[in-house]
Amino acid sequence: MLIDTHAHLQWASFNKDREKVIERAREAGVKRIVNIGFDIKGSQSAVRQAESHMGLYATVGVHPHNASQLGSVALNELKKLAESSKVVAIGEIGLDYYRDLSPRDVQRRAFEAQLSLAEELDLPVVVHNREAHTETLNALSDFRGRGEIIMHCFSGSSGKAEEYIGLGFYLSFAGTVTFPNAHSLRETVARVDLGRMLIETDSPWLAPQRVRGRRNEPAFLPFIAEEIAKLKGISIDELAKATTENANEVFQLGDTSRS
Numbered sequence: 157m158l159i160d161t162h163a164h165l166q167w168a169s170f171n172k173d174r175e176k177v178i179e180r181a182r183e184a185g186v187k188r189i190v191n192i193g194f195d196i197k198g199s200q201s202a203v204r205q206a207e208s209h210m211g212l213y214a215t216v217g218v219h220p221h222n223a224s225q226l227g228s229v230a231l232n233e234l235k236k237l238a239e240s241s242k243v244v245a246i247g248e249i250g251l252d253y254y255r256d257l258s259p260r261d262v263q264r265r266a267f268e269a270q271l272s273l274a275e276e277l278d279l280p281v282v283v284h285n286r287e288a289h290t291e292t293l294n295a296l297s298d299f300r301g302r303g304e305i306i307m308h309c310f311s312g313s314s315g316k317a318e319e320y321i322g323l324g325f326y327l328s329f330a331g332t333v334t335f336p337n338a339h340s341l342r343e344t345v346a347r348v349d350l351g352r353m354l355i356e357t358d359s360p361w362l363a364p365q366r367v368r369g370r371r372n373e374p375a376f377l378p379f380i381a382e383e384i385a386k387l388k389g390i391s392i393d394e395l396a397k398a399t400t401e402n403a404n405e406v407f408q409l410g411d412t413s414r415s
């Protein structure tokens with residue numbers, strides 16, 4: 157059994173065959189999927205989909221690209237959505253200084269407001285960080301120790317990985333690890349503590365090498381797991397067991413009544 161800790165099944169590219177996508181994931185051994193919010197509408201549909209599917213969970217949050225959307229009305233809506241028992245984290249939230257689709261001060265305010273919300277609701281956070289390492293860590297320093305922190309689609313050096321793990325974060329790895337030129341990322345993966353590792357597809361984006369260029373979907377998670385197991389010199393079963401335990405623990409999915 158594998159858990160895809162980061163997918164966006166609410167994205168329009170799944171509108172025609174979402175049920176089949178979920179079914180294919182199950183057949184591929186991906187029994188649980190965390191459907192990640194990125195704006196208000198996307199959070200609403202993530203929750204709705206999670207509530208109507210076994211094994212599907214949701215996070216609610218406003219991505220840094222959409223940070224300008226996060227006023228007090230939106231923040232209240234996130235809080236209301238988080239009342240669903242299927243909501244397992246606040247995310248994805250963070251800072252993106254690479255694409256800068258929202259002004260940086262707006263991104264920082266939205267990030268901080270949502271960290272406070274996670275703290276208030278006692279939920280973990282799924283963090284998006286692109287070229288904003290120092291500021292992301294600054295914002296997270298007040299949150300540390302309040303709830304678990306998951307760094308989504310980690311692609312940094314093994315030094316950064318060590319630093320984050322030292323701070324108690326979980327690192328989630330995506331299909332980028334299978335790309336031919338991802339030499340340093342593969343070195344990082346080989347060294348990362350299995351006890352702090354999660355795996356994700358980030359569907360519909362970042363399809364792993366074997367299906368690159370196509371729409372990504374949770375059923376492709378085994379390609380990523382396979383590559384990571386190889387890099388760590390363990391069996392895919394060992395990797396599946398460890399990452400599944402980590403995901404169940406960090407998102408508290410253990411209670412089968414919620415599945």
Ligand code: NI
Nearest residue numbers: 162192248358
């Ligand atoms: Ni994402």
